Amino acid sequence: MPGHGAPLDELVVPDGTEAQERDLVTDGDVLLGTRSSVEFGVRGRNVVASEGVRFGGAIEADGDCRLDMWSDVAESVLVGGDAYLGERVHIGGELMVAGDLDIGDDVDIEEGFEANGWIVIRNPMPTIVFLFVYLKHLLVVGDEDAAQRLIDELIDEDTADEPEAEPLVVPANGTVSDDAWRVSTPARIGDDCRLHGNIRAESIDVGSDTELYGSLRARGDIHIDRNTIVHGDVTTRDGSITLAEGVRVLGDISCGELELGSDTVVDGVMRAAGQITMQNDPRPEAD
Structure with a gap:
């Protein structure tokens, strides 16, 4: 996942990080x-x-x-x-x-x-x-x-x-524990991570092939990349939620607008105040 934003102005969990x-x-x-x-x-x-x-x-x-x-x-x-x-x-x-x-x-x-x-x-x-x-x-x-x-x-x-x-x-002032990861900034979770705890942030971007044992909640947008599994609810107060192909959410979804990729599975209830769109074809792999 490419870096962006100012240093120390967001929660960054790099590729392959594990909460053992x-x-x-x-x-x-x-x-x-x-x-x-x-x-x-x-x-x-x-x-x-x-x-x-x-x-x-x-x-x-x-x-x-x-x-x-x-x-x-x-x-x-x-x-x-x-x-x-x-x-x-x-x-x-x-x-x-x-x-x-x-x-x-x-x-x-x-x-x-x-x-x-x-x-x-x-x-x-x-x-x-x-x-x-x-x-x-x-x-x-x-x-x-x-x-x-x-x-x-x-x-x-x-x-x-x-x-x-x-x-x-x-x-600054962020909290990371087995129960929750709480920050007042955006959060970026990398590829191939395995984390425990509910994630609370301004916005959340999760990489591919990651497994999260907890819910995601943000004020702004939430994006979850390919083949990631979330064992919990995914909710946003004011933003949209984008689930790429192969994502699985073992919980409810609540948002403004919702975009679902192909082969996406949501085991709970989906609530969207705005439009729900579905991608029929997988996105091409990056070179």
Whole structure:
């Protein structure tokens, strides 16, 4: 799924992401906005959390891990590269760092820490705060290209030779749990994902061959791509719903206008205030 929109301005779940029993697992990087909450543990390449982010499990980062001030991790943090912790970060388990550790004032690590590289203790550690404040400024003034370059430098410092993967992004104040994914922004779910929880967003775009165990609800439009299965209702307050060929919805549908692809199955009741249209022929596959 191609990227669009400003960085951190939408919920982005990249292709192949899985919500496993206790962990949210992705092949790429993880970016978490201010005061967001993830009730799972997180496993990814680089993990970058802004101020006041809360993790309900452990963090496993193959590359670097950067936690801004007041972030809270319920369990251990394992880092394959370098770790950067802002002031008053709390870690409920141990911190194991294969590279260097840069740590701020009044950090609480309940089961101790170990780093194979240099250990630097600061009071305070301003690096993460500066980066996110600068990023926010770039977005406010509309310089999205510069903002994207900053994110690329932040999360791809040591991965120039690795294949590029879209990061998992949770916007500011977003909540991700086994019960619900709640954001006040648009949401994009990639191809071949497997997620648990009801999704609540401004608008929702779901990729192909994905399985969602929960309902979808949006203020705006909802689009679901080929051969995706939704185990729940799909509803929108003000928008339209588009279901591509082979989609299956195990629940009710409610919307303004509804477009159904060929071989689409809806096991519940369909309610549309406007027009209902059906595609008789499948859309051609993209080259």
